[in-house]
Amino acid sequence: MSDQDAAFVKTITPRSKDFSRWYTDVIRRAELADYSPVKGSMVIRPYGYAIWELMQQALDRRIKETGHVNAYFPLFIPESLLKKEAAHVEGFAPEVAWVTHGGDEQLEERLVVRPTSEAIIGTMYSKWIQSWRDLPLLINQWANVVRWEKVTRLFLRTTEFLWQEGHTVHETEEEAQEETLKMLGVYQDFTETELAMPVLKGLKTESEKFAGALRTYSIEALMGDGRALQAGTSHNLGQNFAKVFDISFQGRDKTMQYGWQTSWGVTTRLIGGLIMIHGDDSGLILPPRVAPYQVVMVPIPRGDWRATVLPHAERIKGELEALGIRVTLDDREEHSPGWKYAEWELRGVPLRLEIGPRDVKSEQVMLVRRDTRDKLPVPMDGLGSYIDDLLRTIQNALFEKAVAFRDEHTLRTTDRAEFNEHFEGRPGYVVSPWCGSADCEAEIKTATQATIRNLPLDPAPASGNCIQCGKLGEVDAYFAKSY
RNA sequence: CGGGGCGUGGCUCAGCCUGGUAGAGCACUCCGUUCGGGACGGAGGGGUCGGAGGUUCAAAUCCUCUCGCCCCGACCA
Known part of the structure; x- marks a missing residue:
């Protein structure tokens, strides 16, 4: 070890020795963020916030270029609204923060601090949409949300975090699906171009999809320790929310119809991803495009x-x-x-x-x-x-390096023994055939801790039989341990 | 939420077992010499030991409760 390396050891834990500690050390020493007095909440310090602002600018530009406009919806959502969509409440109930009092007086109806804004936005959209001429409605908001997490990590999972959430309504199912994939593509372009973070676009399995969505798509990025990070999601909500919030319009054929919705978001978690995908033992390595x-x-x-x-x-x-x-x-x-x-x-x-x-x-x-x-x-x-x-050149080099790392840490196998062996560590992706059954997915998770990150968008036929049950494979899934 | 670990100047930690009224290195302030990979000398400032309660003549040290952080698991952006 050289003298200069020895000096660094004094300040940050080497990445190879303890990745988690290295991650936390980098954040604190580089002054990206700090713990606040509130459990699970963090302060984003000026240097970290400057990175976020650069990300915001780059993404906001793309969101606007694709025809969306920004607005702001309230932080508080009445309990009754959140409860309207059954799957949605069920998904979020365990992690919502409640407001029960205003001053000394107990509220007649409890309010939730938004964990996401489908409910409040759906309520408003119902008032704003009358006719097919009001569609598509393409709105984005930059906001904070709160999810009462039990285990928190700086940037990756905090009680309160910042994000952007797009909420759109379309006339037809096809348009909504097109929008869902379009924004997934925007995310890919954004993360790869600006953050030099190669991502895998794909479809989430039923068990991993957003509470209340028809389908959820994600971009997944492989971190330096071989774990995958969900870096962004795009949901096709179908008519699930439109039906409960009554987002209906008179169509071109004069009949009343429910709108077709999408929602999509990325968060300050991306800063965590940036650290973990590029950093080294000397600390952070920022891609030029988002370097303050x-x-x-x-x-x-x-x-x-x-x-x-x-x-x-x-x-x-x-x-x-x-x-x-x-x-x-x-x-x-x-x-x-x-x-x-x-x-x-x-x-x-x-x-x-x-x-x-x-x-x-x-x-x-x-x-x-x-x-x-x-x-x-x-x-x-x-x-x-x-x-x-x-x-x-540096921006490109970082991207190429990350791509090479991902490729070196992607294994394709149809052999369960090899699959298991790989997941004894944190090897990156393992691509293996899956039959489509949630039971198999769950059993694999229990056995290896690996989950299906997503499924290819245009799947080729499965390369073999299901890695778990041995029945006919439906598709080759990307498995990984994740954050 | 379960298992494990840790809370002592800003940071990293020693002291705790075997109670006697707090220490080191780094950082910080001032002065001088330096500066091409975390400079050196000198002089200073700063903590009541996460919090509450208890035992005791006396608690950082022993006991109880509590809060927070980290790691590993179950859930999520």
Whole structure:
């Protein structure tokens, strides 16, 4: 172990030694989030929130480009509304927070703090939709929701979290299905392009689908420890909610019909995914597109550096900013350059720019990539466009690396012994034939802790007989241990 | 919700077994020298030991209850 590695051990647990602790250490040391006094709740600190804001911008743009508009619905939902859809209540009842009092007075009807907004939105949609001309109705909201979880993890599962939830109503079943898949595709484009997080699009099994949905689709991402993370979901709600909330309209054929709905969401959990998919023993590695700072400049304070080095640094900073590159100049005098290197690596800044007297003299700077640690001298002339290109290269490299990792950790097998053996650890995905029975799914989970993450969208015929019961296989399912 | 572990300056932890009134390293403040991979010297500030109750002349230390965090399982974004 090198000296520098030894120094890191003091601050964060190595990833290979204890992935969970590493994860928590990175979040706290990089100042992404902190525990709050309320159990299961966390504070998203400025650096973590800046990442979320970048994600929001990138996703919000896509949501709007596909014709949706933003609105805001209330936090509180009357108990009676939540209870209207039977499967929905049943799914969420164990984890809702109740408001029973206003001041000292007990409320006539209890309110739930939204765990999701189908009920309140459905109620409003019922009032807003009269005619086929009111459709499609395409609304998204950015909000917080509360789910009273028993076990919580920073970002991955907290009592309160931030998300975006789209709620749409369509004239026909086909349109709703098209919308469901369209938004799943938007999520894939978003996570892969912005987060450099390759995902698997697919259909959730009956036992894993959203409470009240007809069908649930998901994108799943493989984390660095071989566990899968559900990174986003898109639901075709059919007419389930439309019927109980009376979302009906007069159709083109003059008959009254129920609307066909979808809902879809991604959450701050994605930040957790970002950490776990790219990070290393030195800390966070952020894809440039969602890095609050894409470049950190570290001047080497030698001699009269404020007069000789700093002006060059500031000039370069201005040039980079003019190109739209997010850059910070760390000219603090209380820390040595070495200290700053370690600190900004921990915080995942994609590119470090070192500039000292030697560089000024030779009209160059030192660039160091966070992902590969490659160190290269680059002339000041044309530096901006060079960095611009390099950031793109880093973004792509992170994605390719994650794809390679996923492929290396995907096993296809029709052999149950091999299947079991693989799930003794956390191997990633195992793709195996499944007969479609919930019993088999449950038995596999009991035996191996692995669940079906999802099923391919355009399934080829199964590669063999069901890995559990040996009967005719219906489809090859993606199994994994998950978060 | 079950099993296990842990709560002592901001952080990591020692002290607890065998009660006697709190300590180290890092961090922080000031001064000086430094600075191309977590610098060095000197001088300082900061905790009543997660919380409540009990035992005792005396509790960080023993007992009871309680809260929180972490890990592993059952449920979920």
